[in-house]
Structure formats: structure tokens, C-alpha cells
Amino acid sequence: MTGLPPTALPPIIVLVRPQLGENIGKAARAMLNFGLIRLRLVAPRDGWPNPSAGPAAAGADIVLEQAEVFGSLAEAVADCSHVYATTVRKRGVTKPVMTPEAAARTIKADAAQSAIVFGPERSGLDADDLALARTIITVPINPEFGSLNLAQAVILCAYEWSKHVDLVQPTVEELLPPAPQEHLDGMLQQLTAMLEPLGYFEPAKRAPVTRRTLRSILTKPAWNHLEIRTFRGVLTTLSRKPRP
């Protein structure tokens, strides 16, 4: 470390299964207003490109042109070290909950790539989506009237991120960033492959919940790539046959 603050990477905005092209355009407009350019779309309902997006973007064409499309959220955040999932309502998830303001501070204090993930217009992110995230962002909202739309949620997060971008951030300790999400996925696959033949995921109807729990538990540590490698070494050892 040189003592200089790390360069904060602008977060990637990920829209999961967005329904209306108009809302994708509005999100792009909200992003560019506050200097965010990288947009990823997961399985947009009406495909991509979507002719309704452009007019709603009000000139934020660069964001739409460079938008990347993925088949799943896991793929969309595979190269990201920190995944923040936004929810409006209280959910039965046991992960740290931050305001957009606190999340923006955390993102800026960090040199690794972050993603902020937003769910579909009506339903929001589902439990499997949330399992991929280490942190939940919730906008503190009127408990008697919660009606933030997608573009509004995006603009509040983008706005918070844009604040004080020029200011010097406190020097963070020399800590390795969490490994990219794909390393975590590889580790989970290894563990799952070991557990399956031993009946861990039975009965079958409980399997989705069990898999989600496992993912959440192993997402929580924010292990860096060295730690992931060590843990995979542990797993490889455990899958050896006992010595005679």
C-alpha cells in the first residue's frame, strides 16, 4: 500500500428480470445523471434491445448501448466481489441491511468491483437472488406508504454513490478483497457435488432451501481468493478415501 486511497470503482447496476423497456430506459437516465455507466440486464422479459428503452432514457444512450445481457444473476455478478441486493420490504433474510448512504460509503472505501442488484418491478428480488448477495440495501421509507418504483430506487442509490466522489477516502487496511463471485460458485459446486451422493439434499422438496442456506452461509465470510483456495483444499482432502 502506498498510503494513497484506493480508487473506488463505480458500481455496476444490475436489473433482474425487468419487465418494461421504459423502466430500463429510466434507470439508465437515473444512472447517467450521477455518473454511472455500467448496466447489466438479467433475462429482461421482452428481450434486448427493447425499443421502449431509448425514449425513456432521455439521451442516456451510452448506458443502453453498452448494457450487457445475462441469463442468470449468478452470471451477471460472477466477476464482482461485492454484491448488494436492494429490497423495499422487510424480508426473512439474515444479512446486514444498509441504507443507500451507508452502502455508498462502503462501496467507495473499497477498490474492488461492486454490483447493486434491483429486482423486477412488481415482485422484487426473490429468495434465490438474495442468497447471492452479502449485503441488503433498503431505502428507509414511510412505513405507511412504500411505493418506490424501479427507476426511483436506482436514482437514490446512484445519487448516494455520486456524493463526495472527489473527496479523499480514508485509507483502508491492506485487506484482500473478497474473491469474485465465480470463485465462490466454484467452491459451492465442489461442496455440493460432495454432499449430493451422501444424501444431504434429501428430501428433494427441501433441497432448494437447503442449497440457499448453504450459499448464504458460505457467502457470509467474504473470503478472498486465498481463503477460498484453502477451503477448497480442505474439501479436496475430505473427499479423499481414508488411508488403509
Add this chain to the structure above:
Amino acid sequence: MTGLPPTALPPIIVLVRPQLGENIGKAARAMLNFGLIRLRLVAPRDGWPNPSAGPAAAGADIVLEQAEVFGSLAEAVADCSHVYATTVRKRGVTKPVMTPEAAARTIKADAAQSAIVFGPERSGLDADDLALARTIITVPINPEFGSLNLAQAVILCAYEWSKHVDLVQPTVEELLPPAPQEHLDGMLQQLTAMLEPLGYFEPAKRAPVTRRTLRSILTKPAWNHLEIRTFRGVLTTLSRKPRP
């Protein structure tokens, strides 16, 4: 001053010569999300009430029903002690310019009634409107792409005001504390006992470092007692004999 914080009055939102009923509705929705109820309209282009406002308000009917209409901005802010005028672009006015964040702090530090004034969709506030304000609010925005619409400007100001107002804090999920250290030790003992016969701690002179690394990695997650129990279940499963 008693030293106690005065009771902050929520600001009144004033829309000057708004053009589209839809935008009045969106502004109402933005307000109510963050606990603001008092809306004043100055000479709305299409009169008032406006049938387009209701659907766009998405349920924020109370704001529209109680909206007051005035013929001029001077009348609309006559009973307000502090008038904040919003502009997006830099203007040739010699008044203090604040961010929404700074303005929210100022409004909350004050027991007097404040108004935040927004101009028409296309043109923004004119020089006469600005002359009525003591302070200008400008949202810091991408200098190469400034395209905030009326409802977005309202929501950012309302959002900033709502911060740290007790009523609108999110319900934070109850997070379980990390399990006591002895639970962690029990888990480590279980894992170590599984790894030893498989040669994980060889060569022997490396064993102390390897054990420390393992402890560090499994200390990092700060797993609670439920998570520890789940992980111990994983280990128990892994130590089963494969099925025939």
C-alpha cells in the same frame, strides 16, 4: 435555545406552474414515500384537480386531496419562514447554493416552516421566482448529462429530508450475534478430527500454521449458532460413508 433539538417541521413542497398532471401525481408519490404530505401548486397549467394526477400518484391520494392552489409563488410561500428554490443548472443568482443534503440538515435544525420550490418541467424557475428564495438547492449532477425530471428532483429532496427522521427508519432485520467461541472451537475440532487421518496436517512442522490458517478462515464469517449448527451438519454428512 434549550439545547434540545427543536421539533423540525416537514417542509412544504411547492410546484410552480407544473404542466402535466402526471408529474404532479408522481411528485405526490415521491413525497409520501418519504413522509411529506403538504403540497402546494402555483398556477398549474391545466387547472386543478387534474384527472391525470391520481393514477400517477399510485395511492398517494392524501397528498393530492390536501393540495392547495395559489395564484402566485409569493402567496404560496407567504406563511413560510424559509424558502428554498431548486435549480438544476447554474444560474446567475447571488444566493447561497446548497445540496439537498445540506438543505435537509438546515431544515431539520430549524423549528420554523420551510418550503422547497420546484419550477415547471421544461424551463425551471424564472428569475422572479428565484428572487423569493433565500437559498438555492442544486443537485450535484453529471456535468455532461444533466437530465433530472421534476419528480426525481422532488424525490431526492424528500429522501434527504427523511433521513434520520425517526419515523421512517427501516426495520432492520434482527441479526443473531456470532456464536460463542466455544461453538466455533467445537466445529474446528470436528473438522480437524476429520482432516487428520486424511493427512491434511502433514508435514508435521507445517501443522501449527495450517491449523491457524484454518481457524482464521472459519473465524472470519462470524457465524451465529444456527449457522454453526448447519455447518456442523455439513461436516457430519461429509464424514458419512458413501452409499453402496
